[in-house]
Amino acid sequence: MTTLGTPIQGVTLYSFTRAFHGREYDLEQLIRKTAAEGFGPGLEVIGFSSFRGFPEIDDHFAGWFTDLVAEVGLMQTSLAVNADIGIHRDRLLTQDELLEYMRRQIAAAAKLGFPIARVQISITPDSMEALAPIAEEYGVTLALEVHADQYASHPRILALRDRYEKVGSPFLGFTMDWGATVSGFAPSLIEAYRRRGASEELLAAATGLWEEFYRQGPPADQAEHGQRFGRFIGLAAQHGRPDLGIDMGINATGLFGPARVDDWLEIFPWIRHVHGKFFGIDEDHEEPSVPVRDLIRLLVENGYNGAISSEYEGWHWNSWQSPFDIIRDEQAVQRSAAADAGSRMTTDLTEARSQLAAWLPTTEGASA
Helix, strand or coil: CCCCCCEEEEEEEHHHHHHHHHCCCHHHHHHHHHCCCCCEEEEEHHHHHCCCCCCCCHHHHHHHHHHHHHHHCCCEEEEEECCCCCCCCCCCCCHHHHHHHHHHHHHHHHHHCEEEEEECCCCCCHHHHHHHHHHHHHHCCEEEEEEECCCCCCHHHHHHHHHHHHHHHCCCCEEEHHEEEEECCCHHHHHHHHHHCCCCCHHHHHHHHHHHHHHHHCCCCCHHHHHHHHHHHHHHCCCHHHHHHHHHHHHHCCCCECCCCCHHHHHHHHHEEEEEEEEECCCCCCCCCCCHHHHHHHHHHHHCEEEEEEEEEEHCCCCCCCHHHHHHHHHHHHHHHHCCCCCCCCCCHHHHHHHHHHHCCCCCCCCC
């Protein structure tokens, strides 16, 4: 019988991007705000958007950062790193160049005290296998993000899972992003389109089209994904708002993945970190488009003891509500759901540190 999990509560600073970009808060202020609001103890940060000069991190800055996180009573969980093979204008990175590019970011994660580096789906099974010794060298787990329009049982993800099994390194795994298992078109986005002048007919049609695709399940391949994307572009044009078409297509097919919650069982033993992706909270203080309670139950019942980073992505379009209020409400849903599942969320820092250390692999004498 599986012992019930007690996921670690946390947040990614990505949730507060609008406030960060608007210079309402700098990095230090956001970290202090996160601690003061009780959003931790887990803290996730995006490397390139938060650290000037990333992935080059000098000793002084690394010391300042790790001291700050410890001072305010938080703990590093995951550093989001990039796998951009198209950083040159005229060519793609070679495999050797990609590995060196990733090595620098993995080294930065270790230096900043992050035990996990979230990598992106553009990393192939061959590249992940080649990165395993680098991850082991630095003691950093590579957790590839399963993000819409991918999903756990997608052939690309299963190919990675099979390679992980073959390689056998505990430093290779997945980040579970709840955006792959959305159950409804986000009402906050509908409201944003309404505020941009979209007709009620268009909004109803867009919601209806998404629900049609939800009933069909996730797209079988990229061709089908492209067809669905095109349907939203066509729908907006038919209702006299072609300017909204691409935006609708990106959100409806790239953020709102229609896979079912149980799909995560395909890769569950390799899930090392969780992005608690969500888009808003309604008047009943629930998430109306992401099945947060079902997802928490799945994690708890299958013994998940890693961290969950609440990841509010409604900031892209919602400029009229406070992301801090929204995170507060969503984390309350998580705690309530964990209790309903017969368990709890871990919110104590000392307990969370011990729990995450037991959850993730370690390498004695890892580089930093």
